[in-house]
Amino acid sequence: MKIGIDASRASKQNKTGVEWYAFNIINEIIKIGHNDAQFILYSDDLTPALPLVKGGGNSKIKILRWPFKFLWTQGRLSLEMLFNKVDKLFIPASAMPIIHPKNTITAIHDVGFMKYPEAYGKWQLKYLKWSTKFAIKHAKKIITISEFSRNEIIKYFNADHSKIFVTHLACDTEKFKVIDDKSKIQNVLTKYKIDTPYILFVGRLEKKKNIENIIKAFAAATFPTDVPRKLVLAGNKGYGWEDVEKLIKEKNLQNDIILTDYVPDEDLPYLYNGAELFLFPSLYEGFGMPILEAMACGIPVITSNTTSCPEVGGEAAVYVDPKNYQDIAEKITKVLNNSELRSMLRSKGLERVKNFSWEKCGKETLKILL
Numbered sequence: 001m002k003i004g005i006d007a008s009r010a011s012k013q014n015k016t017g018v019e020w021y022a023f024n025i026i027n028e029i030i031k032i033g034h035n036d037a038q039f040i041l042y043s044d045d046l047t048p049a050l051p052l053v054k055g056g057g058n059s060k061i062k063i064l065r066w067p068f069k070f071l072w073t074q075g076r077l078s079l080e081m082l083f084n085k086v087d088k089l090f091i092p093a094s095a096m097p098i099i100h101p102k103n104t105i106t107a108i109h110d111v112g113f114m115k116y117p118e119a120y121g122k123w124q125l126k127y128l129k130w131s132t133k134f135a136i137k138h139a140k141k142i143i144t145i146s147e148f149s150r151n152e153i154i155k156y157f158n159a160d161h162s163k164i165f166v167t168h169l170a171c172d173t174e175k176f177k178v179i180d181d182k183s184k185i186q187n188v189l190t191k192y193k194i195d196t197p198y199i200l201f202v203g204r205l206e207k208k209k210n211i212e213n214i215i216k217a218f219a220a221a222t223f224p225t226d227v228p229r230k231l232v233l234a235g236n237k238g239y240g241w242e243d244v245e246k247l248i249k250e251k252n253l254q255n256d257i258i259l260t261d262y263v264p265d266e267d268l269p270y271l272y273n274g275a276e277l278f279l280f281p282s283l284y285e286g287f288g289m290p291i292l293e294a295m296a297c298g299i300p301v302i303t304s305n306t307t308s309c310p311e312v313g314g315e316a317a318v319y320v321d322p323k324n325y326q327d328i329a330e331k332i333t334k335v336l337n338n339s340e341l342r343s344m345l346r347s348k349g350l351e352r353v354k355n356f357s358w359e360k361c362g363k364e365t366l367k368i369l370l
Helices: 017-032 047-053 072-083 122-138 147-157 182-191 211-220 241-250 268-274 289-296 309-313 325-336 339-355 358-369
Strands: 002-006 038-043 059-063 088-091 104-107 141-144 164-166 198-202 230-234 257-259 277-280 301-304 318-320
Touching: 002 072, 017 038, 017 289, 017 358, 122 147, 141 147, 141 358, 147 164, 182 268, 198 211, 198 268, 198 289, 211 230, 211 241, 211 277, 211 325, 230 268, 268 289, 277 289, 277 325, 289 301, 289 309, 289 339, 301 309, 301 325, 309 318, 318 325, 325 339
Parallel strands: 002 038, 002 088, 038 059, 088 104, 104 141, 141 164, 198 230, 198 277, 230 257, 277 301, 301 318
Antiparallel strands: none
């Protein structure tokens, strides 16, 4: 049995949540393997994809060249499905190709574009709506990453609940872990010009991530000592950044907020370990992988009481109303002023992370594929 897998997103150099899911889930599927299955990984670039097949398995990479910058999936991957058929196709992190096997399994991570359409460009929004409707209609099975996302897909697209399967994500606990080497942590902080103590946010700096209320809460919080805190926003600038920049100037916080832009994965665990608190009151999350990453690094977490965040954090996080910056500020003050609470959150977080693993996600995904 030939199983094709779209590895194009897994091959990207600068990965965020969706790309890391694709990378890790493909690695696990290949590692676990199956006697009756050969896996063919389709990519538009060879070099970044090579680690996907490190360690073998019954798999190979097939590079599908495409002369255009856009529509690789609908153009080149469709042509591959037409002329070189496979028994099954798995799309972990992008749209389904128009031409596809009848046994196509696709992953829909979230439908945040339905809740916050203003956060997307006109054509991007049209394509997301079309590709999601197409996948729901034509995919044999749909994988999503939380019960919350499953309910959202059913709510917005009237999807058949019986063909939607949930496989929770994880974080790489070999990489994201408690680091005792203070000098290495300091070296990375120096690289990004970060002074301690600081509160950390990781994610795209956009409206959907609630950056404005994070800044308002930071300005309103009462800190336990006279030592000034910094707010570190680690991520690329996204939709609505102009409003965020304006707010920083209005609050006169230019010297208190540190912007790192994209932080590569080799540096990110050190940023978590150096932080006093991880703040993630996002307005919309299909899963919220940074919550697990922070917990794995032993950092107390404050996150939203909405969307998928409680599903991920369980009893190991402090929850806030993300639309109420005063509530966020009060919870920041509460956590930073209570060493026993911080210690409890640290312990519970390290235990909570154990409930999620890429191996478990891989086994569940392979079962769905087969």
